[in-house]
Amino acid sequence: MRVAEAFRAAFGADPETVWHAPGRVNLIGEHTDYNDGFVLPFAVPWGVTAAVSPREDGVVRLLSLQSGSGPVTRERLEDSAGWERYAAGVLAMLGDRVRGADIAVDGDVPQGAGLSSSAALEVSVASAVNEVYALGLTPMEIALTAQKAENDFVGMPCGIMDQAASALAKEGHALFLDCRSLGYRNVPLDLAAHGLEILIIDTRVHHELADGEYAKRRAECESAARALGVPALRDVTDLAAALERLSGNERKRTMHVVTENHRVEALIGLLRAGHPAETGALLNASHLSLRDQFEVTVPELDLAAEAAVRGGARGARMTGGGFGGSVIALVAGDRVASVRESVSAAYSAKGWREPRYLRATPAQGARKVG
Ligand code: GAF
Numbered sequence: 552m553r554v555a556e557a558f559r560a561a562f563g564a565d566p567e568t569v570w571h572a573p574g575r576v577n578l579i580g581e582h583t584d585y586n587d588g589f590v591l592p593f594a595v596p597w598g599v600t601a602a603v604s605p606r607e608d609g610v611v612r613l614l615s616l617q618s619g620s621g622p623v624t625r626e627r628l629e630d631s632a633g634w635e636r637y638a639a640g641v642l643a644m645l646g647d648r649v650r651g652a653d654i655a656v657d658g659d660v661p662q663g664a665g666l667s668s669s670a671a672l673e674v675s676v677a678s679a680v681n682e683v684y685a686l687g688l689t690p691m692e693i694a695l696t697a698q699k700a701e702n703d704f705v706g707m708p709c710g711i712m713d714q715a716a717s718a719l720a721k722e723g724h725a726l727f728l729d730c731r732s733l734g735y736r737n738v739p740l741d742l743a744a745h746g747l748e749i750l751i752i753d754t755r756v757h758h759e760l761a762d763g764e765y766a767k768r769r770a771e772c773e774s775a776a777r778a779l780g781v782p783a784l785r786d787v788t789d790l791a792a793a794l795e796r797l798s799g800n801e802r803k804r805t806m807h808v809v810t811e812n813h814r815v816e817a818l819i820g821l822l823r824a825g826h827p828a829e830t831g832a833l834l835n836a837s838h839l840s841l842r843d844q845f846e847v848t849v850p851e852l853d854l855a856a857e858a859a860v861r862g863g864a865r866g867a868r869m870t871g872g873g874f875g876g877s878v879i880a881l882v883a884g885d886r887v888a889s890v891r892e893s894v895s896a897a898y899s900a901k902g903w904r905e906p907r908y909l910r911a912t913p914a915q916g917a918r919k920v921g
Contacts, residue, residue: 552921554616554657558602561614562653566602568682569921572675573598573914574666575716576751576870576879578725578740579830579837580815582845584710586772586808587731587783589815592712593740593913594720595751599658599671600920601638603679606651613638616657625651637672640704642680644696649684661909664753665876669705670713673697678718678917690917691733694718708766709872720916727819731785738822740913742881745827750887751909752859752867752878752894754851761874768845772808775801784808807844811837831866831881838868838878847873854897855906862886862893879911 558566573594580590606612609625613635631639638656642649654676660668674697681688688696694714701707701714711730720726724737742748776783778801779793787793790809794802814833821830838856842848852869855878859867863886870879882890891908898906 552600554600554602554655555921557614557616557657558653558655561655562604562612564604566653566655566921567604568679568919569600569602570675570679570682570917571598571600571920572671572678572717572917573720574660574668574671575713575720576666576749576877576911577712577716578749578879579811579818579833579868580712581811581837581841581868581870581873582768582772582847583785583808583811583815584712584730585708585769586776587785588808588812590712590728590730591725591738591815591818592716592720593725593911594716594916595660595666595911596914597660597666598717599656599660599668599675601672601675601679602655602921603676603683604653605683606653608651610651611639611642612653614655616655634672636705637669637700638676640700641673641677641697643704644700645677645680645684645686648686649680652680652683654679661753661907663755663757663875664751664907664909665871666751667713667717667871669701670697670717673700674714674717674917678919682919690718691715693917707762708769716916718917720914722915723913725822725913727815731783738819740822740827742827746884747827747865748882748884748887749911750859750864750880750882750890751911752855752880753907753909754855754875754877755904755907756849756851757875758849761872764847764874765872768804768847771800771804775805779805785812803844803846807840810840827881828865828883831864834866834868834879834881835860841869841873845873849874851875851903852878854901855894856880858894858897859890862890864890
């Protein structure tokens with residue numbers, strides 16, 4: 552394994568363990584996780600592999616096959632920057648129980664595609680460190696540690712979806728997660744049996760304002776919940792009455808979150824009933840709600856979703872936080888070429904860079920690989 556060889560070359564011994572953790576796409580349930588709502592992501596075949604050995608001397612050495620880095624000490628984790636912050640954050644959250652570590656990571660999540668390479672990095676490192684220090688954390692506790700690292704150390708106020716998908720997903724399944732109770736179920740997602748697939752359309756666009764806008768949306772949702780006197784927007788039961796009491800952005804955000812939670816439940820109902828091809832309308836409705844009510848799409852995402860449907864997709868929506876990244880399209884196998892042609896032609900007519908196309912099959916969550 553490449554990462555184990557790099558570890559040996561850099562640190563002079565074999566790693567004690569090697570873990571792989573994947574990125575994710577979200578089938579539906581967008582911007583619902585931090586509103587205590589429902590999400591339905593699945594793990595993608597790309598991720599981060601982390602080779603780790605413990606150290607007793609308080610030193611942490613981090614090495615990435617994708618970018619250079621140097622040794623840091625346990626006390627200086629706070630000074631780390633770039634990709635290292637995600638790994639350092641995990642170690643910092645685990646506290647004094649983790650004395651030091653040698654860590655080498657190798658990632659193949661397409662960068663900037665909104666497929667959660669950061670969650671994959673956090674969860675792979677946390678899973679490996681959990682093993683070598685015998686911390687006894689469950690996969691959900693690993694996800695929560697990774698989320699805390701991102702919230703408190705990296706400074707991104709994300710919800711639990713990405714880390715939970717990376718830690719808990721099962722091959723061939725989507726992960727239905729209740730972000731309040733943290734109860735979850737692995738829902739079978741055998742699209743191939745129905746002649747369908749999920750095509751990822753990576754717009755290759757990433758807007759720098761993404762993190763600031765994310766934090767703003769989260770604050771608007773929290774303020775709407777406060778105005779309505781409920782703990783979270785998940786608790787809105789009478790949408791019409793709630794909307795009457797709100798205005799402006801708070802009204803729009805509430806409309807999205809409440810209807811999106813319903814769409815997650817409706818989509819699971821269709822999957823359970825064996826009708827995955829019928830889920831397209833829910834995907835389209837989700838995209839329109841993210842565009843018009845939650846206002847997190849950009850023209851590149853809107854055009855990719857529209858052109859995919861025009862080219863024969865059953866449905867399409869942006870996936871992840873928004874402001875760039877990817878659209879997922881539900882496509883019958885024999886329509887993949889026409890969907891790609893339609894999107895590429897629409898992009899070319901605008902003079903935009905050709906998007907990248909990837910096939911998403913539901914992969915396994917974090918696992919020991921060496
Ligand atoms: C990003 C966040 F990290 C997730 O927690 C989630 O809120 C998502 O955006 C939107 O659904 O990926």
